[in-house]
Amino acid sequence: MxxxxxxxxxxxxxxxxxxxxxxxxxxxxxxxxxxxxxxxxxxxxxxxxxxxxxxxxxxxxxxxxxxxxxxxxxxxxxxxxxxxxxxxxEGLKPVPAGRFVVHGAHDRDKIPPDVIGIEIEAALAFGTGHHGTTRGCLLAIDELLGERRFERVLDLGSGTGVLAIAIALAQKAPALATDIDEVSARIAQENAEANGAGSFVQSVHATGFDHPVFADRGPFDLIVANILAGPLVDLAPEVAAHLADGGRVVLSGLMNAEEDRVRQAYAAQGLNVLDAKRLEGWSTLTLAR
Missing domain, CATH: 3.30.70.1710 (BMC (bacterial microcompartment) domain)
Structure with missing residues (x-):
């Protein structure tokens, strides 16, 4: 057409x-x-x-x-x-981020065997890896996975599911992906299956933390949320409540100028910044209680 x-x-x-x-x-x-x-x-x-x-x-x-x-x-x-x-x-090149490389189908044969390739085919949902927030999250995740293994993982506002897929493939372990948009949740599951992570990733359409899947799968020792500053601030109490002792949180989708507001919202919940990455005007924060 x-x-x-x-x-x-x-x-x-x-x-x-x-x-x-x-x-x-x-x-x-x-x-x-x-x-x-x-x-x-x-x-x-x-x-x-x-x-x-x-x-x-x-x-x-x-x-x-x-x-x-x-x-x-x-x-x-x-x-x-x-x-x-x-x-x-066609014009998008593979995007490296630590041990991960996000790419389209047209570059499938260019991905070296010593990295974790994640094929995300289109912007039908947010997160192809070509945005500073997604790449910042992948870099933060790569560093965290170098320190320890995470058994209970939540990708909150998962979009394409790229973050849940990355964690699942790196650990060969389960990851829960949730999104308030039903189409995004479906696409994330399809992407997980296409990348060989379908048996690890469970993608759920959930409009809030009152969905039973959060109680069933939590508390989480790693929560990643690549959404926007406003929702991140609003979600701070519930993110903190669903974080396991010793857990880690990775937040992105906030512009550099919004970073202080997000830091303060999470500090009020006892979560403080361990690391901050700033790419293309966007911030990615790693926090712990």
């Missing part, structure tokens, strides 16, 4: 910022966004809409979301009979 495409040419910093803004603005599953280098000092952002979205409507939505930065729009076209998800990922 015909697929709308809006393409922007920008410098690296602006391209990454624009991609972040668009991911936050567009509704879940509405578009697929990729930002990649096309030549020195030249980056491209591509926004693929759903097949039923008029290209003029997609272009206008991008302009309204970006304001002055939409001047980088150089093309708005309709592609006939295109696999829009696959094309949106």
């Amino acid at each position: 015909p697929t709308p495409l809006v393409r922007l040419r920008l410098d690296e910093a602006t391209a990454k910022r624009v991609a972040d803004v668009l991911e936050d603005v567009f509704a879940f599953g509405e578009v697929s966004i990729s930002a990649f280098e096309t030549s020195k000092d030249d980056w491209t952002v591509e926004i693929f809409g759903g097949p039923e979205t008029p290209v003029e409507e997609l272009a206008q939505g991008v302009r309204e979301a970006l304001g002055p930065e939409a001047t980088g729009v150089v093309e708005a076209v309709t592609i006939d009979e295109a696999d829009w998800i696959a094309k949106s990922l």
Whole structure:
């Protein structure tokens, strides 16, 4: 089916910022966004809409979301009979993060055997590894797994399930993935199965900690949550309540300027920061009681 495409040419910093803004603005599953280098000092952002979205409507939505930065729009076209998800990922290179490498199917044969490859095929849910928050979480997880084994793992707000999959594959042990969005929960389970982690990852649609799966599987000795600063602050009491003694928490989805607010919310629950990583304007915090 015909697929709308809006393409922007920008410098690296602006391209990454624009991609972040668009991911936050567009509704879940509405578009697929990729930002990649096309030549020195030249980056491209591509926004693929759903097949039923008029290209003029997609272009206008991008302009309204970006304001002055939409001047980088150089093309708005309709592609006939295109696999829009696959094309949106063609420019994305594998992303290394410690022992992990997140990649698309088009790079499957390029992943070396001495790393844990995680194949995430499209931005139908948040977390392809090409965002500073996902990479920050994977780096934090890699360091924690180098210190000890975690028996009861929760990936809260799992999106594509990439974090739960990473932990499960590294440990060959169970991990619970939950998301408030039913489609995300389904996609996370499908991704786990596609990556050989289906027997370890249980993906559940859960809108809050009152879901019985949290009591059945907790308390957790590792909780990872790559969501947004506001929900992270709101969830601080329940995250602390479901954390086992000696457990660890990894938080991301917060911008550098939001870090203090999140730190304070968790400090009030007795959880303090052990490590902070800052990538592309985003922070990833590792905490312990």
